[in-house]
Amino acid sequence: MATYTIPVAVGVLVGVAARLYMLRTDYRQYPTYPHGRIIHIALGVIASLVGAVVIPSILKPDWTAVTFLGLAAQQFREVRNMERNMLQQLDAMELVPRGVSYIEGIAQVFEGRNYLVMFTSLVVTFVAIQASIWWALVAGIVMFFINGRLMSGKLLGQIADVQEGKIGIDGHNLYVDDIYIMNIGLRADQDVILKHGVGVVITPKSAGSLVTIANLGQRQAILHDVSSIHGVYRDSGEPALVPLAKRNMQNGQLGVFLLPEEKDKSKVLTTVRYVPVLDSAVRLPRKANANQQTKGAR
Amino acid sequence: MGISIQQYILAVITKNRSRIGGSAPIFYAEGEQELQQIAFTLEKILDGVVHEITPDTLIIVKHS
Numbered sequence: 001m002a003t004y005t006i007p008v009a010v011g012v013l014v015g016v017a018a019r020l021y022m023l024r025t026d027y028r029q030y031p032t033y034p035h036g037r038i039i040h041i042a043l044g045v046i047a048s049l050v051g052a053v054v055i056p057s058i059l060k061p062d063w064t065a066v067t068f069l070g071l072a073a074q075q076f077r078e079v080r081n082m083e084r085n086m087l088q089q090l091d092a093m094e095l096v097p098r099g100v101s102y103i104e105g106i107a108q109v110f111e112g113r114n115y116l117v118m119f120t121s122l123v124v125t126f127v128a129i130q131a132s133i134w135w136a137l138v139a140g141i142v143m144f145f146i147n148g149r150l151m152s153g154k155l156l157g158q159i160a161d162v163q164e165g166k167i168g169i170d171g172h173n174l175y176v177d178d179i180y181i182m183n184i185g186l187r188a189d190q191d192v193i194l195k196h197g198v199g200v201v202i203t204p205k206s207a208g209s210l211v212t213i214a215n216l217g218q219r220q221a222i223l224h225d226v227s228s229i230h231g232v233y234r235d236s237g238e239p240a241l242v243p244l245a246k247r248n249m250q251n252g253q254l255g256v257f258l259l260p261e262e263k264d265k266s267k268v269l270t271t272v273r274y275v276p277v278l279d280s281a282v283r284l285p286r287k288a289n290a291n292q293q294t295k296g297a298r
Numbered sequence: 299m300g301i302s303i304q305q306y307i308l309a310v311i312t313k314n315r316s317r318i319g320g321s322a323p324i325f326y327a328e329g330e331q332e333l334q335q336i337a338f339t340l341e342k343i344l345d346g347v348v349h350e351i352t353p354d355t356l357i358i359v360k361h362s
Contacts, residue, residue, distance in 0.1 A: 172350035185348035185356045186341060187334050239361060240347045 004056040004125075010133055011125030014140035015048020016041070018120045018147055022113045040110070043079060046072075047114040051121030055129060076114045083107040095234055096227035096243060101217020101280045108279065109151070116147050156202070156222070157273030159209035164265055165199030165255060177201050179248045179255030189240040193259075196233045198268050202254040207285050210252040215281035219245035222256060225275045230268055231261025305359045308346045311336050314354040322357075 023040055050072045057065035084107040091097045098106075120143040128136035156162065165176040169190050174181040176199035184190050202222075204210040212218055223243045226232075234241040245256045260268055285291060311325045312318045313333055325340070327333040337348045337356045346358040 183349040185350035186337055188338055189341075189348070237342060237345055239345055240341065 004059075004129065006133065007125045007128035007136070008052045008056060010128045010136050010140075011052030011121040012045070012048045014124045014136070014143070015051055015117045015121030016044055017140070018144060019044025019048065019113065019117045021144060022116070022147060022151060039082075043076070043114060044117050047076060047117040048121040051118035052125045054122050055126045059129070073115075073118065076111060076118075079114055080107045080111040083110045094224070095232050095236075096224050097220065098224045099217050099220030101215070101278050102221040102224060104280060105221075105276070105278045113151065116150065119143075120147065153279070154277040155273060156213075156275040156277055159277060160205055160213055160254075161203040162269055162272045163201050163203070164269060165201035167194065167197045167199040167257065169194060174257065176246075176255035176257050179246055179253065181244050181246050181255060181257045184240060186240060192233070192241060196259050196263060198258045198260055198263060198265055200256040200258060200269065200272055202256060202272070204252050208283055211283040211285060212277060212281045213254050214247055214252065215278070218278050218281040219254065219256075221278055222272060222275050223258070226258050226260060226268060226271050229271050230264070233259040233261055305361055307357050308344045308360050309340050309358045310355065311340070311358075312355040318355065 019041065023037065023044075050069055053065070054069055057069065084103055087098065087103040087106060088100075091099075091103065120140070123143055124136050124140045127139040165179070168175045169184065172183055172185055172190075174184050174190075174193060179201070184193065202213055204213055223245060227243060232243065234243075241259055243256075243258045245254055247254055256272070258268060307322045309323045309325060310318055310320075311327055311333055313327050313329070315326055318324055325336050327336050333356065337358070340346075340358050341348050344358055344360070346360040348356050348358055350356055
């Protein structure tokens with residue numbers, strides 16, 4: 001087994017490096033907590049260890065070890081539960097919550113990253129055994145690019161047009177362009193909304209994205225992202241000041257009413273364009289049999 | 299604070315005594331300014347949103 005020590009060590013090191021690379025703290029401010037980071041780095045070390053010893057145990061061959069590795073990999077399903085529980089508990093304390101779909105998306109990403117770490121260590125160890133350590137490092141760099149590619153999802157700006165909408169109050173009804181948002185009875189609230197509100201109109205580019213932006217979880221993600229980046233002009237005990245997204249059912253446009261603390265419209269529009277498209281909101285109606293009549297019935 | 303909400307009326311504020319009745323607490327106001335003043339106070343206390351039904355009548359609704 002001593003012959004495999006260096007390849008396994010290289011595999012583990014590259015795996016941990018891959019986990020650190022994927023653990024960048026971004027605008028979602030997560031995970032910023034020092035302990036949250038330690039949890040993920042520790043799990044990354046274990047994942048890379050599991051990935052690194054797969055090839056040696058097959059080459060040896062030690063089938064008991066392989067079976068146990070399968071069991072160890074199962075443990076990483078718990079990562080998703082851990083993330084979900086924590087974020088759901090914290091969500092109750094947010095002025096504008098993330099929403100269940102967004103949390104599920106984040107939890108899924110955390111689970112997926114551990115499997116990518118395992119895969120990276122596996123590939124690097126394999127190359128280190130079959131070729132040399134230098135080739136293993138090259139493989140590691142290639143895996144970094146592959147990981148970066150696999151972990152990047154679509155953005156809202158790619159599936160829909162994001163434009164500024166005009167906020168208007170007609171009597172007691174609040175509109176963004178011509179999309180009805182809500183009924184505001186209090187003059188004081190109306191004044192605040194006219195002063196601080198920003199309207200955004202999101203027009204879907206295709207039939208698939210029409211369904212995606214109609215998803216309630218996707219809408220909540222937009223509201224949360226803008227509120228967490230640009231702040232939100234609201235407080236507990238001010239229930240009328242709430243950012244909302246409503247749909248124009250005629251054409252599928254989404255009217256988003258926002259209350260950013262810093263009222264810079266071009267920045268808000270950029271933020272909305274960079275909102276991630278949630279996995280759970282993606283639908284592909286064009287792939288359905290009913291929409292592919294040219295291919296004939298099946 | 300989801301988008302679908304369970305709502306109920308916490309209070310009714312009106313300038314028109316003759317058209318309001320029922321089980322929710324009813325507050326009567328003399329004139330537009332008092333109507334808005336009562337609604338403002340109640341909104342802060344009850345943590346509900348003020349909605350306008352007619353120019354004479356406002357309701358406070360709890361959106362859970």
